[in-house]
Amino acid sequence: MTKPPIAGNRTGRKLGQKVKKGKLKASSRRWIERHINDPYVQRAKLEGYRARAAFKLLEIDEKHQILKGARRIIDLGAAPGSWSQIAAKVTDSTDTDVRVAAIDFLEMVQLPGVHILQLDFLEDEAPQRLLDAIGGAPDVVLSDMAAPTTGHQKTDHLRTMHLCEVAAYFAVEVLAEGGHFLAKTFQGGTERDLLNMLKRNFQQVLHIKPASSRQESVEMFLLAKGFKGRREGDLAEENPRDQVQPEDPREHETYGNEDDE
């Protein structure tokens, strides 16, 4: 079982700390307080993971056994790299025999055994470069991609869903038979068409909310287990990669009516 988060101060830091009122905005102060008092943040530090997100993957894996025996893994939206750390470990990946490819448009500090691409996954060249890096079909495709926040919740939501969809089609194009696909999604956000496509291609499709995912967050994970293998003409339907990213409707808002002038 995944160990429960530490409750005390084994990192040398006590929980329940307050940040002094000062020049910080109240919302920033609340964010910092939540972060430094988060037991998963402290446990990530203690166990050498780059992010608390590690525990979401570990928790899901503990229950659903998706990493066991994986020879190659692709990690989409990988920075700062805690999922890649786990992926490198389970695949015994080394710099001379690289089994993990990670992509993020943010810069990522090097990780032993992980081929890092600093690139937008939506770029046309991304899929082939990821595959080339590991020299064969992955057994697992992971996606923790979340679109950068614009401040417009609906747009952020749609953009993250678009990333999830593109990742799902990529998984179906590249996975080895029997492989698994895990991706970040939102509560109530997975499109019926996407779910149907996954159900046709995998033995089992489920939504998961790990305990380490903040309860107040609408984040969920979509897990598709047991890839049935590619069949001729399977993905002839529209590939979401060819569609444009959902736009921020505010970019088209008109402030005032020109006819009034």
Ligand SMILES: C[S@@+](CC[C@H](N)C(=O)[O-])C[C@H]1O[C@@H](n2cnc3c(N)ncnc32)[C@H](O)[C@@H]1O
């Ligand atoms: C929640 S973080 C991932 C955390 C990571 N799983 C870990 O364990 O460290 C989401 C990441 O997705 C990346 N991302 C979002 N859209 C992307 C895109 N189109 N291409 C590549 N990376 C993307 C962001 O830059 C961000 O670093």
